[in-house]
Amino acid sequence: MSAPALWIAVPLIIGGLGLFLLSERGAASAGGVVCLILAGIAMAIPIDEALAVGPFSLKIAATATLLGRSFILPRTDAPLLAFLFGLTGIWFFGAEAAGVARRLVPAGLIITGLLIASLAVQPFLYAALLIEMAALAAVPLVAQQGQPPGKAVIKFLVYQTLGMPCILLAGWMLAGVEASPGDLALTIQATAMLCVGFAFLLAVFPVNDWIPGLMEQGHPYVSGFLLWLMPTAIIVFGLNFLDGYAWLRASPLIITGLRVLGLIMLVTSGVWSALETNLGRIMGHATVAESGIILVAASLATSGGVDLIFPFFVPRGIAMLLWALALTVAAERGDGLDLSNLPALGREHPWAGVGIALAGLSAAGFPLLAGFPPRIDVWYALARTSGPSALWFLVGLAGLMVCATRLVSALLAKREEQQPPVQDNGMQKGFLGAAIVALLLLGLFPKAMNFLVTKLPLMFEHLAH
Secondary structure, eight states: OBHHIIIIIHHHHHHHHHTTOOOHHHHHHHHHHHHHHHHHHHHHSOBTSOEEETTEEEOBBSEEEETTEEEEOOGGGHHHHHHHHHHHHHHHHHHHHHTOHHHHHHHHHHHHHHHHHHHHEESTHHHHHHHHHHHHHHHHHHSOTTSOOOHHHHHHHHHHHHHHHHHHHHHHHHHHHHHOTTOHHHHHHHHHHHHHHHHHHTTOTTSOTHHHHHHHHSOHHHHHHHHHHHHHHHHHHHHHHHHHOHHHHTOHHHHHHHHHHHHHHHHHHHHHHHHOOBHHHHHHHHHHHHHHHHHHHHHHIIIIIGGGTGGGHHHHHHHHHHHHHHHHHHHHTSSOSBGGGHHHHHHHOHHHHHHHHHHHHHHTTOTTSTTHHHHHHHHHHHHHHOHHHHHHHHHHHHHHHHHHHHHHHHHHOOOSSOOOOOOOOHHHHHHHHHHHHHHHHHHHOGGGGHHHHTTGGGGOTTTTO
């Protein structure tokens, strides 16, 4: 068996079969178990290395070929596969608590398989097509059932589609740059097209307004899953470009552009979140802000700081899961996701109320929570590189902290009419409690995930050294 068949074909096939599952529990269990098995295999069985099992020999080949295209998943990709499938499995188990397992699991498996394929395909130009296919598969997932797609969904599809030809054109130009490295005009054009393409794919300012809208208009848990998974895969795809082309890593334009755009995203989203009253849009702004922080970390990665990026991955996935599930509980009350309804939510569903507050504090980098260690590391590295940039970084975090303070204040506010706590859904309470504990533990013991995080940079031969 080959690695692409195992981690690309299997999710696609199981996702297709999952469309016929009729129960929430069956869909959640099937999807979650499959993902955890695939994550366990990635951790336990080395790729492209013979493993003796009694009288038999087992080997997972790194390469497979389909329609003349090669799909390559080397041994160094195993930690990424373990991370993506492991956390996806946890999201799938939580989908039953959110009541969207039948809707999320089949499409989620298909999207995951397509995104893994985009990271494995050679030549890399076909990755843009696979990412576009993943975006198309996501549209029925995030659109409201029985209703026309909202503006945010349409913008998501349009921007992802606009990013595809830019990446394809940039790839064609990059081949010319390799053949004529002294052609300055072609180099600038290739760099510009690459930046525009990734701006659309990663929802970089100013084409990121659809993210808060998607969290406001769509189902919080489904939208949260998409906003966690797709940017994570696209970030890795972008790092492959930086790793593969020395002139990109050495380009002051790329380094400055990543840093400036990241700081703009962080500061503007921090300010808007501090002024926002819709809980869904607040999560959307916080998501954009964290993407901005990762772009800032990527600007430092070109000078050997790639280790700053991957510590965000696990805390980001857990915090977004907690936030999305808590918003789902809030939406089920039927009073809307306005900030003024948070006191009632905290009284009736304390676990959900605390989850929203802690997720907001973690996004702001509050000490002792999972979001603090990676943010302080990026700020420290940024301060040694550029004092003004470090100051703007703190301004953005200050906006997020004001937002988090508003969430905590609203949660603790007293209601004129006191209502007794209602009976929580046991599964929702269990997942919310587990995510809260994980957020706290990762803040207290940030090195607990080092067995995985420290291996992720090995995917990038040049950035890791």
